[in-house]
Amino acid sequence: MRLALITGGVLAAAATIATCGAWAAGQTSSAAGSAPVPARLAEGKAVYDKWCAPCHTDSAGLAGTLALQTKYKGEKPAVLEHRTDLTPEIVNYYVRNGVAWMAPFRKTEVSDAQLAAIGEYLTAPLEDRGIGPARLAEIRAGGTGQ
């Protein structure tokens, strides 16, 4: 009983911290070019951040982003999170089969449910993906294509 109370307290504290973190991220992010992600997409973004972001964000020199820059030559954004042409089926295909030096992901790494969440995240409206207003305008204008 006592343990349950303590656990409950810890969970409540953790939830408070998480909420503050989201709030803080939302507050600081507009300057950094990002915005909060709606709760329904949070899991997809978390899984994406863990497994896909290491190769697919807009930091310089990432394998996935560089390869897609070469592949599409600016016709499509090189950063997956900035694409509006992906479908859940396309995402599933590449994640389960791999391509070039992107290895296939096993279900023990990314489960079917998590993959569905990634698919939902990558096909959500751009403004729901945590991209800040300035960056959003840049992407829509065709800007750097990143």
Ligand code: HEC
């Ligand atoms: C080790 C680096 C790496 C990781 C990790 C990685 N990818 Fe990739 N990904 C690549 C590379 C490289 C390519 C492009 C290959 C090519 O066609 O030249 C690619 C291509 C893709 C494509 C095809 C896009 C297109 O239009 O051709 C999709 C979709 C994709 N990745 C999704 C994902 C998702 C979702 C994850 C996370 C589950 C992920 N990738 C993790 C390296 C990676």
